[in-house]
Amino acid sequence: MARAGLTVERVTVAGADLADEVGLGQVTMSQVARRLGVRDASLYTHVRSLKDLQGRIALLAADEKSIQIAEATAGRAGKDALVAFANAWRAYAHRYPGRYLATQTPIQIAPELAAQAPGPRRAVELTYGMLRGYGLAEPDLTDAVRLLRSTFHGFVALEAAGGFAHERSPQQSWVRTLDALHALLEHWPPAEEGHSS
Amino acid sequence: MARAGLTVERVTVAGADLADEVGLGQVTMSQVARRLGVRDASLYTHVRSLKDLQGRIALLAADEKSIQIAEATAGRAGKDALVAFANAWRAYAHRYPGRYLATQTPIQIAPELAAQAPGPRRAVELTYGMLRGYGLAEPDLTDAVRLLRSTFHGFVALEAAGGFAHERSPQQSWVRTLDALHALLEHWPPAEEGHSS
DNA sequence: TTGCTTTCCTAGGGGTACTAGGATATTCCT
DNA sequence: AGGAATATCCTAGTACCCCTAGGAAAGCAA
Numbered sequence: 036m037a038r039a040g041l042t043v044e045r046v047t048v049a050g051a052d053l054a055d056e057v058g059l060g061q062v063t064m065s066q067v068a069r070r071l072g073v074r075d076a077s078l079y080t081h082v083r084s085l086k087d088l089q090g091r092i093a094l095l096a097a098d099e100k101s102i103q104i105a106e107a108t109a110g111r112a113g114k115d116a117l118v119a120f121a122n123a124w125r126a127y128a129h130r131y132p133g134r135y136l137a138t139q140t141p142i143q144i145a146p147e148l149a150a151q152a153p154g155p156r157r158a159v160e161l162t163y164g165m166l167r168g169y170g171l172a173e174p175d176l177t178d179a180v181r182l183l184r185s186t187f188h189g190f191v192a193l194e195a196a197g198g199f200a201h202e203r204s205p206q207q208s209w210v211r212t213l214d215a216l217h218a219l220l221e222h223w224p225p226a227e228e229g230h231s232s
Numbered sequence: 233m234a235r236a237g238l239t240v241e242r243v244t245v246a247g248a249d250l251a252d253e254v255g256l257g258q259v260t261m262s263q264v265a266r267r268l269g270v271r272d273a274s275l276y277t278h279v280r281s282l283k284d285l286q287g288r289i290a291l292l293a294a295d296e297k298s299i300q301i302a303e304a305t306a307g308r309a310g311k312d313a314l315v316a317f318a319n320a321w322r323a324y325a326h327r328y329p330g331r332y333l334a335t336q337t338p339i340q341i342a343p344e345l346a347a348q349a350p351g352p353r354r355a356v357e358l359t360y361g362m363l364r365g366y367g368l369a370e371p372d373l374t375d376a377v378r379l380l381r382s383t384f385h386g387f388v389a390l391e392a393a394g395g396f397a398h399e400r401s402p403q404q405s406w407v408r409t410l411d412a413l414h415a416l417l418e419h420w421p422p423a424e425e426g427h428s429s
Numbered sequence: 430t431t432g433c434t435t436t437c438c439t440a441g442g443g444g445t446a447c448t449a450g451g452a453t454a455t456t457c458c459t
Numbered sequence: 460a461g462g463a464a465t466a467t468c469c470t471a472g473t474a475c476c477c478c479t480a481g482g483a484a485a486g487c488a489a
Contacts (some may be wrong), residue, residue, distance in 0.1 A: 038454060038467060058338075064446060076447080077468050085446065141255075141333070141392050155395075177400050178408040182383065184395070185409070189386025190378070196338050198352075198381070203374050211375040212382070214421050224415040226408065235436060235485060261477060273478080274437050282477065431489085438483070445476070452469070458462090 039073050043081045046071070047091040054092060054133025062089070062133070083145075089137060090144035096134035097154025100127045104161050112168045114217045120165045121187055121213055128191040139192065159184070169220045179220060186216065236270050240278045243268070244288040251289060251330025259286070259330070280342075286334060287341035293331035294351030297324045301358050309365045311414045317362045318384055318410055325388040336389065356381075366417040376417060383413065 049070050054062045064085055068075040082088045100123075107123035108116050128135040149155070162180045171179055190209065199205045246267050251259045261282055265272040279285045297320075304320035305313045325332040346352070359377045368376055387406065396402045 041467080063444090065444075074469060075445085076470085079447070080467060136338070139336070139389065139393060141394070174400050174404070175408070177398055178405045178412070181387070181390070181396060181402075181405045182409045182412060185386035185390055186379065186383045187386065188390060189382035189384065192336065192389060193378070193382055193385060196336060199378060201374055203371055205378075207371070208375045208378045211372070211423065212379045214424065215375070215379060215416055218419065218421040219412055219416045222415065222419065224411050227411065238436080260475090262475075271438065272476085273439080276478070277436060432487100433489100434485100434487075436483105436485075438481100440480085440482100442479085443477090446474090448473085449471085450469100451471100452467105454465100454467070456463100456465075458464090459460100 039071060039077070041071060041073065041077070041081055043091070046078055046081050047088065047095055050088050051092045051095055051131075051134050051137070054137060055131050056133070059133045059136045062092070064088075086143065087145065087148075089140065090148060092134065093137040093140060093144065094149065094152035094154055096127075096131065096138045097158060098152060099131070099134070099154075100124065100138070101154050101157040101161060103127050104158065108161065108165055114213075116165045116168065117217055117220070118213050120161070121183075121209075121216075124187045125191050125209065128195070132195060135191070136195070139188075166220065169223070171220070171223055175223055175226070179223065183216065186212065236268060236274070238268060238270065238274070238278055240288070243275055243278050244285065244292055247285050248289045248292055248328075248331050248334070251334060252328050253330070256330045256333045259289070261285075283340065284342065284345075286337065287345060289331065290334040290337060290341065291346065291349035291351055293324075293328065293335050294355060295349060296328070296331070296351075297321065297335070298351050298354040298358060300324050301355065305358065305362055311410075313362045313365065314414055314417070315410050317358070318380075318406075318413075321384045322388050322406065325392070329392060332388070333392070336385075363417065366420070368417070368420055372420055372423070376420065380413065383409065 046067065050062050050067045053066055053070060057066075064075045064078055067088070068078050071078075078088075082091070103126070104120055104123045107119040111119050159180065162184060163176065166176060166179055166183075169179075190205075190212065193199060194205050199208070243264065247259050247264045250263055250267060254263075261272045261275055264285070265275050268275075275285075279288070300323070301317055301320045304316040308316050356377065359381060360373065363373060363376055363380075366376075387402075387409065390396060391402050396405070
């Protein structure tokens with residue numbers, strides 16, 4: 036009887052694929068083990084717990100997403116970069132719904148695991164880089180980064196949750212949303228004085 | 233032995249409270265039953281399944297949230313209304329994290345249940361109403377509604393997921409985000425011609 | 430009071446996460 | 460190559476979970 040040849044990576048990918056195919060909630064130790072032709076107890080050699088596996092799936096997705104965005108925005112600037120960035124984000128969420136959903140889970144990832152995964156930080160850095168052309172200075176830059184990330188994430192999350200029941204297609208709203216964000220970034224309002232809260 | 237006097241509503245509220253206190257993932261039939269001083273099998277008289285209960289918690293939260301927003305925006309217009317609307321949204325997510333998270337779950341609510349719950353639709357209608365003062369016409373109006381809802385939801389979702397690790401406080405970014413959205417709504421870009429996709 | 434309805438119970442099947450400890454494949458060292 | 464060491468995968472078992480079936484008893488109606 037040969038061994039199955041499992042690794043942390045293979046287990047994580049199996050879990051991620053399962054999440055995309057049948058939903059994140061169906062990603063159980065038993066199901067992942069079954070898919071790998073192995074007993075569930077065998078997975079604990081490679082993964083500490085189900086929570087640990089979920090965290091690894093989330094970090095895998097963050098890495099993959101940041102890579103997709105980096106490739107899409109390479110060599111672009113201004114609105115070109117903004118549109119490429121946003122479309123890559125949304126495309127990833129559409130193509131890998133289970134993986135993407137895993138990134139949404141309120142954070143409870145082991146710190147030492149998160150430390151060596153560049154995905155989340157890289158994605159934020161890419162957002163800063165993409166905004167370079169708009170000439171914003173801190174702290175407006177950070178606020179703009181957060182606004183963009185919020186809008187991108189919120190849009191695909193509402194889309195996935197069925198929040199856009201209106202007859203107008205989400206795609207049309209998405210295109211116009213990017214138009215609007217571009218216009219906003221080019222005319223970022225100055226900070227009002229007098230209120231520091 | 234007196235009866236416990238359960239109803240669908242009491243079970244739903246118990247589940248919602250549990251979600252806020254210990255996390256949505258800890259909302260199990262067993263835990264809810266324990267909290268109500270009852271065996272888990274007894275809950276099935278009032279609720280069809282755990283999925284059903286989760287759906288009811290989500291609809292309860294949507295109702296509550298829309299009520300909070302309606303109260304906060306009553307009698308306000310323009311930026312006042314925008315800020316009140318957004319702050320009520322975010323405050324609800326902060327105060328009732330489990331309930332709010334329940335509203336995010338990709339939709340699988342029984343249609344006949346969703347039909348009689350006004351929450352989700354009401355929230356969208358409130359958003360349209362809040363935008364009345366900005367003078368947008370369809371289809372820009374729908375696009376703006378979707379943009380706003382995406383940004384509000386995305387912001388609190390990223391906030392809850394620990395996505396704002398930077399030193400700048402989320403509160404500051406939130407205030408500036410509202411400034412930016414207000415400016416955007418007052419100068420909504422016209423549709424570009426020539427591309428219908 | 431007597432029956433009827435509803436609520437809550439006990440009992441139990443099947444699934445899941447996870448641990449302990451044993452067997453076996455693979456590797457490393459001499 | 461052979462034997463020791465290591466890592467992988469297994470069986471066995473506990474505890475918790477969802478959910479169903481069927482029975483007891485509380486509340487209600489006549």
